[in-house]
Amino acid sequence: MTQQDLTGMYCARPENFAWFIGAGASRTAGLPTAWDVLWDLKRRYYCQEENQEISRQDVQQQAVRARIQEFMDSRGFPPEHSENEYSLYFNKIFGADKERQRRYLHKLLSEENLSLSIGHRILGALLASGHCRAAFTTNFDSVIERAFAEVSGRSLSAYHLEGSQAAIQALNNEEYPIYCKLHGDFRYDSLKNLSEDLKNQNADLAKCLVNAGNRFGFVVAGYSGRDKSIMDLFYQVLDSPNPFPHGFYWTGLKGSSIPPAVDALLDHARERGVDARYIPIETFDTLLSRIWRNIDDKPSEFGAKVHRTHLSAVDIPMPSPGKKRPILRLNALPVVELPQQCLKLTFAQPKTWDDVKQAQDTAQGRVFIAKTDAVYCWGNQSRIQQVFADDPPASAPADLPANIGDSESLALRGFMERALCAALTRDKPLLTRHKQASFVVANAHASDLSQLEELKSVTQRLSGTVPGVTAPVTDMHPEPTRVTWAEATRVALDFKNGVAWLVIDPDIWIWPPRARSVAAAFMNDRRRDRLNQKYNELIDAWAHLLLGTTSRDTEVTVSAFEGPGGPANPSFRLRTRTAYSGMRDS
Incomplete structure (x- = not known):
């Protein structure tokens, strides 16, 4: 069954279905998944025991996770992916202290996030509209x-461990809609995370789900099936007189494998005569958008609130170019030519977005990888094989879509x-950093700083320590850490009116990144005099540094790796004159 089939079936009688939502559905809200929480708990335990400092971002790297897991294995912890991993690490970190659990979860799941x-x-x-009666x-x-x-302007009271009897009555x-939190609410006293908690679901909440399973079909989204207590509830539904009368549909991201526990559950459901299917989807958002x-x-009245904004076609004619002197200089350089090809990778086993992100982290800038309907890549063959050593791919040249600007x-x-940043910084005393945005950072510790002279003449200093400031102490970083800074620029590839632009925005890089807020006063003071003339000089310095020339209104070609451009080596052609606004002749 495809998601199109599920959409048609659901929309024909939406009131016949209940939803079961896991942590994966909250990921697009900026909240962690069960996998994220599990590895955060492992990281915390490892750092406490080994007196190490490892950030959440570091855990995205396979090498870091392997080191942590090896330590856990040496301490007699259960193997990775075992059923009781989640509860065991909660137990190791928090013991029976529910208040510490709640503080931890409140920080992770706060509405501020x-x-x-x-x-x-x-x-x-x-x-709110009655098209879904229970979740x-x-x-x-x-x-x-x-x-x-x-969306509705009304409140939705969730049934959870406090007042669980009311869920069955509702x-x-x-008394629809019913929204039931099987593991509790972090704002209240009862939470289910520890082993003893999860062995037995609250009887009333469990009965509510089982009863609902005898009335509705179920659509499962964002849930891995890791929790045995929940899977046991689904089995209880299947052993009841009228299991999932309108079907049981488990959704998972395209390209990901079906968890064994889920596969076994669906097999058992089919044996009981239930229409049970596993349905690959792009994301939770795309599935719900199809349904809506x-x-x-x-x-x-819900339509505008669901979409919040509507795209409208706007056609404002551009004025004809003038011949008078420009009145505004902009911080964007025209990209005359973008790469047209890359390598398309084919694997024995499908790759998920997490697989691709992990591979990108492992590559450390030597290979660039993206996943849409296929996996695309730039880099030489030997490094690609190293990055995907567990499943070496075949590769072939492929044309890139023409709609990159969409x-x-x-x-x-x-x-x-990312490839453009690598091309602009290759063989230069510069570093690249990719967080929420792409940064190019002056590397004041490079052996040859001659290329940084123009930038230094504008800023006087290239890097240093932020005086009187230490990085915030957190549970993950219990020791005070000095804060350092370096001259940097944000770099973005933007598209306007069908033209690609390299946008450079001079900034200051703060390390560690979590200290950026406490270093705000320092950054404001350092940027205080960066007004028209000095900002113009900064744009010049960064443009000359990135493009490797001081020539005006010429073209420069840069590539991410040594050698000629091609499907494995992206090259970019840029003009050295920034965009500007001009006055018309009239």
């Missing part, structure tokens, strides 16, 4: 309640932006 996606608003609208979740967060309130009395577009009788091509735009 939330950014509702369209999928959450659609589920809130489905619940269950293992999540502690308030994403769905907030989405419900944002189901029996058909195809549901009849949607309340019109908002829907963000993955490919990021792919190209």
Whole structure:
């Protein structure tokens, strides 16, 4: 079954289905998945025991995870992916201290971290409009309640471990919508995370889910099937008289494998005569968007709140170029030519987005990888084989899509932006850093600093220590750390009016990044005099440094790796004169 089939089936009778939501559905809201929480707990334990400093970002690297897991194995912890990993690490870190658990979860799941996606608003609208009568979740967060309130203007009271008996009464009395948190709410006393907690679900909440499973079909989204207590509830439904009368549909990301526990559950469901399917989807958001577009009788007042904004075609004619002197210089350089080809990789086993991100982290800038409907890559063959040593791919040249500038091509735009940064910094005393944005940082410790002289003449200093400031002490970073800075520029690949632009925005890099907020006063003071003339000089210095020439209005070609450009080596052609606004002759 495809997601199109599921959409058609669901939209024909939406009131026949309940939703089961896991942590993966909250990821687009900026909240961690169960995998993220598990590795954060492992990282915490490792750092406490070994007196190490490892950030959450570091854990994205396979080599770091392997080191942590090797330590855990040496301490007699269960193997990776075992059933009781999650609860065991909660137990090791927090013991029976529920208050520490709650503080930890409050920090991870705070509403300050939330950014509702369209999928959450659609589920809130489905619940508010009666197109979904019941939803269950293992999540502690308030994403769905907030989405419900944002769309409908009403509140949604979740049933959880406090007042669990009321959930059964609401189901029996058909007091819809019902939203049930099986593991509790981090704002209240009872949480289910420890081994003893998870062995037995609250009897009332369990009965509510089992009863709902005898009334509704279920759609499962964002859930891995890791928690045995939840899987046992699904088996209880299957052993009941009328299991999932409208079907049982488990969704997972395209390219990911079906977890063995889920596969076994679906097999058992089919043996019981249930229409049980595993359905690959792009994301939770895309599935819910498909459903919302195809549901009849949607309340019109919810439409604008679901989408929040609407795209409208705008056609404002550009004025004809003038011949007078420019009045504004801009910080964007025209990119005359972008790479047209890359390598398309083919694997024996499908690759997920997490696989690709892990490979990109392992490559450390020697290979660039992106995943859309296929896996694309730049880099030489030997390094590609090293990065994907567990499943060496075949590669072949492939044309890149022509719509890189479209908002829907963000993955490919990021792919190209990383390669462009590498091309601009190759063989220069510069470093690249990619967080929420791409930064190019002056490397004051390089052996040859001659190329940085123009930048230094403008800024006087290239790097140093932020005086009187230490990085914030957190549970993950218990020791005070000095804060350092370096001259840098944000780099972005942007598209306007069908033209590609390299946007350079001089800035200051702060290390460690978590200290950026406490170093704000220092950065403001350092940037205080960067007004028209000095900012103009900074733009010149960075443009000359990145393009490797001081020539005006000429073209420069740069490539990410040594050798000629081609499918394995992206090259870019740029003009050295920045964009500007001019006055018309009239």
